[in-house]
Amino acid sequence: MIRSIGYGADPRVRIIEWLPWVAAIAAFFLLPEYLSLGARILTYVLFALSLDLILGYAGIITLGHSAFFGIGAYVAGILSAKLGVTEPLLLLFAAACAAGTLGMATGAVILRTHGLTQLMLTLAIAALCLEIAHKATPITGGADGLSGVTIAPILGAFKFDMFGKTAYLWCLTLLFAGWWLTRKIIYSPFGATLAGIRENRVRMHAIGVPVYRRLLTVYAISAMIAGVAGALLAETNQFVGLNVLGFETSGELMVMLILGGVGRLYGAFVGPLVYLIAQDVLAKQFPEYWYFGIGLMLVLVVLFARGGILGMADALAARLRNHT
Amino acid sequence: MSAVLETRDLCKSFGALTVAENISFRLQAGARHALIGPNGAGKTTFVNMLTGLLAPSSGELLLGGEDIGRLTPAARVKRGLGRTFQINTLFRDVSVLDNVALGVAERHGVAARLWRSANSHREVREESFGLLETLGLSQDAGKRIVDLPYGKQRLVEIAIALGLKPRVLLLDEPAAGVPSLESGMILQVLDRLPGEIAVLIIEHDMDVVFRFAQCITVLVEGKVLCEGTPAEIAGDERVKRVYLGERHE
Numbered sequence: 001m002i003r004s005i006g007y008g009a010d011p012r013v014r015i016i017e018w019l020p021w022v023a024a025i026a027a028f029f030l031l032p033e034y035l036s037l038g039a040r041i042l043t044y045v046l047f048a049l050s051l052d053l054i055l056g057y058a059g060i061i062t063l064g065h066s067a068f069f070g071i072g073a074y075v076a077g078i079l080s081a082k083l084g085v086t087e088p089l090l091l092l093f094a095a096a097c098a099a100g101t102l103g104m105a106t107g108a109v110i111l112r113t114h115g116l117t118q119l120m121l122t123l124a125i126a127a128l129c130l131e132i133a134h135k136a137t138p139i140t141g142g143a144d145g146l147s148g149v150t151i152a153p154i155l156g157a158f159k160f161d162m163f164g165k166t167a168y169l170w171c172l173t174l175l176f177a178g179w180w181l182t183r184k185i186i187y188s189p190f191g192a193t194l195a196g197i198r199e200n201r202v203r204m205h206a207i208g209v210p211v212y213r214r215l216l217t218v219y220a221i222s223a224m225i226a227g228v229a230g231a232l233l234a235e236t237n238q239f240v241g242l243n244v245l246g247f248e249t250s251g252e253l254m255v256m257l258i259l260g261g262v263g264r265l266y267g268a269f270v271g272p273l274v275y276l277i278a279q280d281v282l283a284k285q286f287p288e289y290w291y292f293g294i295g296l297m298l299v300l301v302v303l304f305a306r307g308g309i310l311g312m313a314d315a316l317a318a319r320l321r322n323h324t
Numbered sequence: 325m326s327a328v329l330e331t332r333d334l335c336k337s338f339g340a341l342t343v344a345e346n347i348s349f350r351l352q353a354g355a356r357h358a359l360i361g362p363n364g365a366g367k368t369t370f371v372n373m374l375t376g377l378l379a380p381s382s383g384e385l386l387l388g389g390e391d392i393g394r395l396t397p398a399a400r401v402k403r404g405l406g407r408t409f410q411i412n413t414l415f416r417d418v419s420v421l422d423n424v425a426l427g428v429a430e431r432h433g434v435a436a437r438l439w440r441s442a443n444s445h446r447e448v449r450e451e452s453f454g455l456l457e458t459l460g461l462s463q464d465a466g467k468r469i470v471d472l473p474y475g476k477q478r479l480v481e482i483a484i485a486l487g488l489k490p491r492v493l494l495l496d497e498p499a500a501g502v503p504s505l506e507s508g509m510i511l512q513v514l515d516r517l518p519g520e521i522a523v524l525i526i527e528h529d530m531d532v533v534f535r536f537a538q539c540i541t542v543l544v545e546g547k548v549l550c551e552g553t554p555a556e557i558a559g560d561e562r563v564k565r566v567y568l569g570e571r572h573e
Contacts, residue, residue: 006422011441207427208401
């Protein structure tokens with residue numbers, strides 16, 4: 001769990017940080033029947049990482065992060081279904097560029113505001129994107145969604161198979177790249193500045209930090225990562241539905257991150273894992289009331305574990321250390 | 325001597341309420357200047373206008389002859405205007421060294437870098453540590469702010485401001501809230517501040533003011549009442565009236 005950042009923090013990867021990767025590779029061999037769920041979890045972990053970067057490390061509150069996820073998914077989907085571009089890396093690149101541009105343009109307005117105004121603006125931008133996608137039926141498929149997405153083999157060699165093996169490994173590879181980039185940012189001087197802005201903006205102004213510019217940079221980077229996650233969803237599902245731009249997607253993502261632990265890097269790993277597995281299990285057992293289980297879980301976390309599951313684990317470890 | 329910082333008819337109003345009225349003020353290069361006045365005189369408002377946290381309603385603000393009235397707070401810092409805060413604004417759960425390094429890194433121009441870890445910027449850590457050493461805080465470099473006595477926290481505020489290598493340093497009540505046992509070390513640090521930095525101190529503690537300042541400006545109800553040497557101010561009847569009340573006459 002990364003809590004200590006700044007000029008005194010050791011940036012080397014600790015052994016425990018390899019645990020998620022070992023677990024993900026083990027799951028590939030041990031749970032072959034769950035690979036499509038696994039790919040979905042990995043995609044959402046990448047999406048949650050992008051949110052943690054702005055919410056957990058820079059303190060930007062948003063309920064509209066689905067706008068970037070959605071635009072990434074639609075750009076990849078439209079390029080493939082309508083223009084015949086099927087190269088997966090090219091689609092990811094285009095999605096990242098589109099989401100990053102949207103992040104820059106909307107961030108330029110959003111980041112001049114604070115608190116509730118900021119929250120409402122992020123919500124409004126996601127709602128606008130949703131409505132545009134809804135109305136532009138000839139391009140996006142509208143309420144029926146965008147089908148006909150075809151993806152060429154990765155690097156011309158690895159074809160997406162019906163068992164989801166390639167999709168899982170593709171998601172894992174991109175998540176690793178996203179994790180590496182996010183971790184690099186967190187441990188950099190830029191990351192230390194972001195943490196400072198989150199904690200005390202007035203102080204950062206007083207030491208000469210161009211706060212707005214730094215926030216805009218991280219907002220655009222986060223949007224790009226979210227866009228890649230969206231494109232990944234389009235590539236692995238070969239379909240894009242309107243829900244990728246919806247408020248529910250942003251809300252669910254926020255719940256996942258709170259569940260795992262905000263501003264802890266690995267909270268973005270634990271949250272989607274627990275949430276999506278719980279959703280899968282509960283939906284099978286109680287098809288009508290599965291949301292009740294998710295709600296109960298969130299209430300318990302908010303009441304008894306403010307720092308999320310990782311916060312609870314931290315507190316437990318500290319208590320054990322004090323006893324020994 | 326030339327003025328390194330100058331204000332001309334600086335005003336600030338919030339609706340019908342005027343909190344600063346035609347403040348014309350000159351801070352000479354290398355000066356030790358104090359700004360005093362009773363509670364609500366507008367001292368912190370004045371400092372906030374100088375640093376850009378508050379926009380003046382009218383008037384001019386010059387730093388080294390350059391009009392900085394429209395610049396952002398960060399741009400003013402880059403031009404050499406440093407400050408400390410009346411109420412601690414330190415990062416409480418972060419180490420003393422990191423608190424200072426954030427400012428030093430910004431001045432070095434490395435704070436926006438993404439690829440190298442913060443830890444690998446040795447020049448930033450060494451300079452920050454050197455600053456702490458000068459202020460007698462090297463032993464506390466690794467401690468969290470929250471674990472430091474209040475007097476030392478005030479010194480960290482000064483260390484951060486010095487890390488910006490300012491031409492003008494604004495000290496907003498550096499000894500406020502510090503127990504008398506610890507205030508001695510703050511006075512020692514104030515005495516040792518580099519001579520090339522012009523210092524404007526805003527302080528309630530008259531012992532600190534009269535020991536430190538060569539020139540004092542008295543602010544009352546947002547206006548400059550008078551300005552002079554400590555001896556002149558101590559003997560000024562208007563100042564006595566403001567501090568001791570009409571009955572003093």
